[in-house]
Ligand SMILES: Nc1nc2c(ncn2[C@@H]2O[C@H](COP(=O)(O)OP(=O)(O)O)[C@@H](O)[C@H]2O)c(=O)[nH]1
């Protein structure tokens with residue numbers, strides 16, 4: 046299974062689950078921000094030196110660091 | 124008073140709407156130790172309360188917890204008549220998740236709810252529109268489409284507000300219970316699918332600008348240019364304002380003491396009030412200019428990009444990308460810098476940032492650096508044949524401060540990593556659309572920064588100023604050398620001995636606790652010179668003739684880089700952390716560290 050962190054620039058995918066290593070409140074916040082099951086995500090850009098990536102989720106654009114992005118599991122886009 | 128509560132997700136335009144409703148008079152309530160800020164203003168007979176923007180009623184940090192608690196209390200309160208949920212029309216789904224939760228909360232407390240569909244001008248600009256009537260039915264509450272920017276629909280909303288607030292709300296069935304978090308998300312998505320506009324239309328512009336501003340090369344250049352501009356502005360543009368304030372204070376002092384005539388009262392006014400308290404008022408314009416520029420960066424949407432760019436390098440030292448602006452501001456003054464640290468998402472990183480900001484060389488240190496560099500380094504000496512050695516020394520001191528801050532923050536990061544009280548929040552940052560800022564909230568913010576600074580720092584400054592003046596003035600007519608302060612200086616001379624300094628420097632150092640730049644004037648007095656601030660070269664020559672050794676001079680410089688010689692900063696840290704233990708502990712800690720560094724320098728050179 047792929048995580049959000051492995052997404053390359055311009056690649057799209059669909060959110061599947063959030064790794065339960067994150068605490069409950071963080072998981073629900075991520076879901077409320079749009080990272081809920083079945084939501085399409087598009088990687089807008091990658092930063093050099095493993096800096097935060099930029100993703101478009103629904104109507105918002107977010108920047109996430111590796112520690113969080115690694116915990117979001119994706120199903121490959123159809 | 125009857126109350127209207129304003130809520131919404133970050134960047135939905137809530138601040139601007141609040142300003143359009145209430146005009147320019149407003150109060151800001153702060154709570155010690157947290158970043159929660161509640162703004163209240165007046166609209167008609169109503170008190171309007173602006174709650175901090177957030178994504179959810181489920182809090183992640185202590186600050187959010189307190190904000191949510193305050194919101195719960197406010198919605199429950201009998202005086203509250205209406206809850207206004209502000210939605211970003213271009214981002215309906217995201218704004219609805221939180222708004223629907225608040226609606227459920229309001230219903231539970233039998234409070235009326237109205238939705239504001241803000242940014243409607245943007246939707247129209249894309250040639251789209253939203254079916255308000257149907258949306259109103261779907262949400263089960265009135266919906267007002269408006270633009271806080273172009274004022275379209277605002278007049279109609281203002282007119283309707285009193286009526287909406289008077290409507291007694293019958294207890295309604297909750298269609299979603301507050302705990303059913305998934306259902307809010309699903310409902311928001313369903314409503315958006317039906318009524319929302321297509322997101323790629325909205326995000327196209329923003330993404331296009333970002334391909335430039337976040338580009339690895341061009342984005343880096345733009346970042347440096349913007350930060351250089353920020354840095355310049357706080358020094359060059361604020362300077363005339365600061366000079367003006369200084370002149371005005373001097374003029375008032377002269378006029379007033381001229382009227383009273385010489386004597387103890389006039390000495391007191393001149394030295395303790397206008398000299399002491401006035402010395403710190405000079406920083407107010409600089410703080411306001413700094414706040415203005417940070418405000419423009421934030422409202423335009425660039426601040427989030429700057430944080431993104433800085434995040435990786437700063438995270439190596441246990442800091443967040445959002446620590447960059449506070450650090451940069453710290454080079455002007457630690458106080459607005461500590462305020463700017465409020466935006467840092469993780470409580471632990473925020474604390475580390477706040478505690479290391481005082482190591483940045485603020486502008487109050489400049490006169491001290493200028494004096495000592497003039498003493499130690501000949502005017503036309505060069506470094507490696509090209510660089511002016513005095514300039515290089517200045518640069519070195521700034522660099523030393525930054526280096527110390529990074530070392531200290533790395534250490535603090537290691538030692539607080541396991542802390543349960545200070546939670547880390549993940550770095551998730553929304554990149555808002557680029558927008559032209561509106562002057563009203565900016566003006567409000569700038570004004571507020573000045574007022575807050577004076578409110579927080581003035582009482583301490585006044586007390587310290589009073590103490591120092593009393594110690595330096597009595598016994599009357601004895602002069603500083605034979606005053607109580609002079610006696611204390613002689614008494615504690617052994618402390619300064621390892622630094623290679625005598626009691627005169629000791630007294631000047633004690634006096635500079637008020638504000639660092641006082642050092643120059645105080646040392647001038649000790650050398651029998653008045654108005655040394657205006658004649659740094661003259662004082663430097665005197666000190667040279669007096670024989671300050673190179674080691675002692677370098678030690679003194681490094682002491683001023685590291686030591687937290689500023690009561691206003693201590694007061695600010697106390698207010699922001701909510702703990703005097705931390706603030707005074709830091710004062711002592713940096714004092715000891717500075718002393719040790721100075722002793723080592725005195726022995727090496
Ligand atoms: N075009 C447009 N811009 C707006 C509108 N309302 C606010 N803005 C801008 O959106 C940005 C964010 O607004 P702000 O009030 O700070 O949002 P807040 O985070 O909800 O307080 C600012 O630059 C505002 O000037 C609006 O109705 N239309």
Ligand SMILES: [Mg+2]
Pocket residue numbers: 134137138139
């Ligand atoms: Mg705002």
